[in-house]
Amino acid sequence: xxxxxxPVANPQSLIRAVEEADSSSKxxxxxxxxxxxxxxxxxxxxxxxxxxxNPGAAVAAVDGLVQLGEPAVRPLLQLIDDHNYTARAxxxxxxxxxxxxxxxxxxxxxxxxxxxxxxRRAAARGLGTVKWEEMASEKLVSAQxxxxxxxxxxxxxxxxxxxxxxxxxxxxxxxAVTETENGxxxxxxxxxxxxxxxxxxxxxxxRVNLARERISPTxxxx
Numbered sequence: 685x686x687x688x689x690x691p692v693a694n695p696q697s698l699i700r701a702v703e704e705a706d707s708s709s710k711x712x713x714x715x716x717x718x719x720x721x722x723x724x725x726x727x728x729x730x731x732x733x734x735x736x737x738n739p740g741a742a743v744a745a746v747d748g749l750v751q752l753g754e755p756a757v758r759p760l761l762q763l764i765d766d767h768n769y770t771a772r773a774x775x776x777x778x779x780x781x782x783x784x785x786x787x788x789x790x791x792x793x794x795x796x797x798x799x800x801x802x803x804r805r806a807a808a809r810g811l812g813t814v815k816w817e818e819m820a821s822e823k824l825v826s827a828q829x830x831x832x833x834x835x836x837x838x839x840x841x842x843x844x845x846x847x848x849x850x851x852x853x854x855x856x857x858x859x860a861v862t863e864t865e866n867g868x869x870x871x872x873x874x875x876x877x878x879x880x881x882x883x884x885x886x887x888x889x890x891r892v893n894l895a896r897e898r899i900s901p902t903x904x905x906x
Contacts, residue, residue, distance in 0.1 A: 695721070695723050695725055695726065698714070698717055698718045698721055698723070698726065699718065699725075699726060699729050701714040701717065701718070702714040702715055702718055702729055702733065703729070708738050708740075708741075711733075711736065711738050711741050712738060712740045712741045712744065715730070715733050715738075715741040715744045715745055715748075716741075716744045718730065718748065719744045719745060719747055719748025719749075719751070720748070722748065722751050722752060724752060724755045726748070727749065727752060727755065727756050727759050728759060728763070730745040730748050730749050730752075730756075731745070731749070731756075731759060731760060731763045731775070733745040734746070734770070734771045734774035734775055734778070735768050735770060735771030735774075737770070742770070742774045745774070745778075746774055746777050746778045746781065749778040749781075749782070750778055750781035750782055753782055753784070754782070754784055756778065756782065757779070757782060757784040757786050757787055758786070760775050760778055760779055760787070761779075761786065761787065761790060763775075764790070769800060772798075772803065773800055773802055773803045773806070776790070776791070776794050776798075776803050776806050776807050776810070777806045779791060779810060780806050780807060780809055780810025780813065781810070783810070783813045783814050783815045784814075784815060784818065785814055785815060785816070785818055785819040785827065787810070787814075788811075788814055788827060788830070788831070790807075791807045791810045791811050791814075792807075792811070792830055792831070792834045794806075794807035795807035795808045795810075795811055795834050795835070795837075795838050795850075796834050796837055796838065801841075801843040801845060801846050804838065804841060804843070804846045804849075805843075805845055805846045805848075805849040806849070808834075808835060808838045808846060808849040808850045808852070808853045809849045809852055809853055810853075811831045811834060811835055811853045811857070812831075812835070812852055812853030812854065812855065812856030812857050813853075813856055814827075814831065814860075816828065816860050828857065828860070828861055828868060829868065831853075831857060832854075832857060832868050832871060832872070835850050835853045835854050835857065836871070836875055838850040838853075839851070839854070839875060839879060844883075844885035844887065844888050847879075847883065847885070847888050848885075848887060848888050848891050851876070851879070851888065851891045851892050851895050852891065852895070854872050854875065854876065854895065855894075855895035855898060855899060857872065858872045858873075858895075858899045859899060869899075872899075873896070873899070873900075876892050876895055876896050877896070879892045880892045880893060880896065
C-alpha cells in the first residue's frame, strides 16, 4: 500500500510506462510501480499484464489487484480470457486472493474442472478464504455447501499439490461454518480423518494432521 504522505506519480504516466515497456525488466519494474500505487483506474492494465509472457510482472499484477480488492472483481470476471491459459491462471489467483463472493462460481468451476494443476490449486485455496460475511444471508448456506462439495471432490485430485491445497481450503471452511449449516463441520472432519489414513503422499497427510489439530479444539462447541 503506498504511503499517503509520499507523492504519487501521475497515474497516466505509470500506465504508459507499462504499455511502452520494451524489455522484460522494464515491464516488471513498470507493473510493480503501478501495482504499488494502488490505483483503481489501473485495473484494466493490471489485468492485461496477467496475459503477458512475464511471470514476474504477472505476480506483481496479482498483488496489485488483490490490494485493490472489491473494485477489481467485476473487471476480472468480465475480462478473464478463457482462451489464454496463462492469463486465466493468474486471474484465478487474484480472485482467490481477494475472496469476494462474486468470484465463487469461477473458483468452483476452476477447482473442479481446470486442466492445469496450478489453477486447480489456487482455486481450491480460494474456496477456503471466501469472505462469507459479505454474502447475502439467504445464499450463505447453499454457497458454503457448494464450496464444501467442490473441496471434497478436489481432495481426490490426482496431483498431490492440489489435494494439499484442498485440505487448506477445508481447514479454513471449517473455521467459517457453524453448527446450523447442515453438518458441514462434521463432514470436513470425516474427510480429513479419511485422508489421514488413505492418502499416499506424506506431505498431504502432514497437512491433514495439522488441519485436524487446528480445528479439533472447537469440536465440543459444534
